[in-house]
Amino acid sequence: MKAEIHPVDRIQLGGIVTIRDALLAQQRQGRKVYRLESGDPSFSIPEHVAAAFVKALRDGHTHYTPGAGIPELRQALYDKLVRKNRLPLTSPEQVLVTNGAMHGLYIVYRALLDPGEQVIVPDPTWTETADNVVLAGGEVVRLPLNRDLRYDAASLSAKITSRTKAVALNSPHNPTGTVMTQQELHTTLEVAAKHGLWVISDEAYEDILFDGNTHVSPASLGYERVISVYSFSKSYAMSGLRLGYVACTDPLLVERMTKLLRCTINGVNAATQYAGVAAITGPQDHLAHMVAEYQQRRDCLWQALVRCRLLHPFKPEGAFYLWAAIDEGWGGYQGQRDGWAMTRYLIDTFGVGSSPGEVFGPQGAGFIRFAFACSSEQVAEAAQLLPQAFA
Numbered sequence: 021m022k023a024e025i026h027p028v029d030r031i032q033l034g035g036i037v038t039i040r041d042a043l044l045a046q047q048r049q050g051r052k053v054y055r056l057e058s059g060d061p062s063f064s065i066p067e068h069v070a071a072a073f074v075k076a077l078r079d080g081h082t083h084y085t086p087g088a089g090i091p092e093l094r095q096a097l098y099d100k101l102v103r104k105n106r107l108p109l110t111s112p113e114q115v116l117v118t119n120g121a122m123h124g125l126y127i128v129y130r131a132l133l134d135p136g137e138q139v140i141v142p143d144p145t146w147t148e149t150a151d152n153v154v155l156a157g158g159e160v161v162r163l164p165l166n167r168d169l170r171y172d173a174a175s176l177s178a179k180i181t182s183r184t185k186a187v188a189l190n191s192p193h194n195p196t197g198t199v200m201t202q203q204e205l206h207t208t209l210e211v212a213a214k215h216g217l218w219v220i221s222d223e224a225y226e227d228i229l230f231d232g233n234t235h236v237s238p239a240s241l242g243y244e245r246v247i248s249v250y251s252f253s254k255s256y257a258m259s260g261l262r263l264g265y266v267a268c269t270d271p272l273l274v275e276r277m278t279k280l281l282r283c284t285i286n287g288v289n290a291a292t293q294y295a296g297v298a299a300i301t302g303p304q305d306h307l308a309h310m311v312a313e314y315q316q317r318r319d320c321l322w323q324a325l326v327r328c329r330l331l332h333p334f335k336p337e338g339a340f341y342l343w344a345a346i347d348e349g350w351g352g353y354q355g356q357r358d359g360w361a362m363t364r365y366l367i368d369t370f371g372v373g374s375s376p377g378e379v380f381g382p383q384g385a386g387f388i389r390f391a392f393a394c395s396s397e398q399v400a401e402a403a404q405l406l407p408q409a410f411a
């Protein structure tokens with residue numbers, strides 16, 4: 021009998037990693053490169069968060085913690101989720117501390133899915149959303165965004181089968197930068213409710229919003245089968261400290277995820293959790309400063325890209341990614357004219373990083389993503405170079 025393909029063999033090592041490695045190799049050879057391929061915030065962590073991290077080490081918080089998180093952090097997150105996100109939680113026990121939102125998604129899908137169950141994922145999507153479904157033995161069903169890159173709740177019903185278990189949402193969205201409106205969320209939740217589906221809401225970019233756009237947490241809208249996933253990486257620039265959290269009101273899923281936490285990490289590192297308490301309960305004024313700077317970078321890059329005859333950019337409403345269609349008239353590079361060819365062209369010719377749209381799913385073909393999470397100087401210099409690339 022032919023052996024089944026192992027779930028881990030069904031996912032790739034990671035497309036963006038190969039681009040980052042190419043850029044870093046060029047940098048080592050003394051070339052100036054621009055890191056617009058990756059979404060790692062250029063900012064330092066807020067001073068009081070750094071102080072709390074160091075203090076935790078000095079105070080001896082270097083031992084095992086409860087697997088699902090220290091009580092102080094779970095309480096602080098519970099308070100934040102009820103107050104800011106308006107989640108209908110009744111206890112801090114419904115909040116689980118994870119090793120980043122990435123790990124949050126891993127335990128959510130592992131806890132939720134039986135082998136072969138389907139999750140409907142927006143196309144394009146952040147790659148790891150789909151990968152975590154596959155790792156849990158699930159099947160990814162892709163729902164193309166519409167021409168305006170809006171989530172197409174009207175087409176959702178057509179994707180639902182007897183095996184559909186959940187719908188994955190991500191707003192603000194990586195890679196397109198769109199922010200779902202309350203109306204779009206309502207329509208999506210109505211479809212989910214009609215079929216008894218779970219909604220997995222990845223809210224990693226909840227604080228990175230432009231032009232007065234606001235973030236609405238789907239779990240606040242009255243449908244109870246919503247699991248919400250959050251990150252400290254973007255809101256507090258804590259990407260390297262690895263801290264995220266999951267909110268879920270279903271006792272069985274909470275129990276399963278608690279078991280998974282024990283067997284995967286047995287608790288996020290203790291000092292990071294204390295830093296997390298300081299981040300959540302301390303002043304939030306760094307956010308306005310960070311978002312204003314992201315918006316300046318977005319505008320700078322946007323203005324450069326609208327001048328590129330061969331690119332058609334979409335203006336992001338949130339997150340820090342600019343998604344652009346490659347014009348049919350582009351002549352290509354080294355005999356190819358897909359997103360990978362354009363990414364290679366921009367690296368080889370100008371040292372400017374980007375991510376090929378293909379990495380994010382079939383609907384990404386013919387698109388390219390620029391991240392503006394690197395420094396404002398890098399974004400400004402790249403913005404000078406890009407119009408020359410297509411002169």
Ligand SMILES: Cc1ncc(COP(=O)(O)O)c(C=O)c1O
Pocket residue numbers: 059119120121122123146190194222224250251252253259263264
């Ligand atoms: C949509 C989305 N979710 C989750 C994450 C992962 O966040 P974390 O660093 O908390 O694992 C990212 C990181 O880029 C992301 O783009």
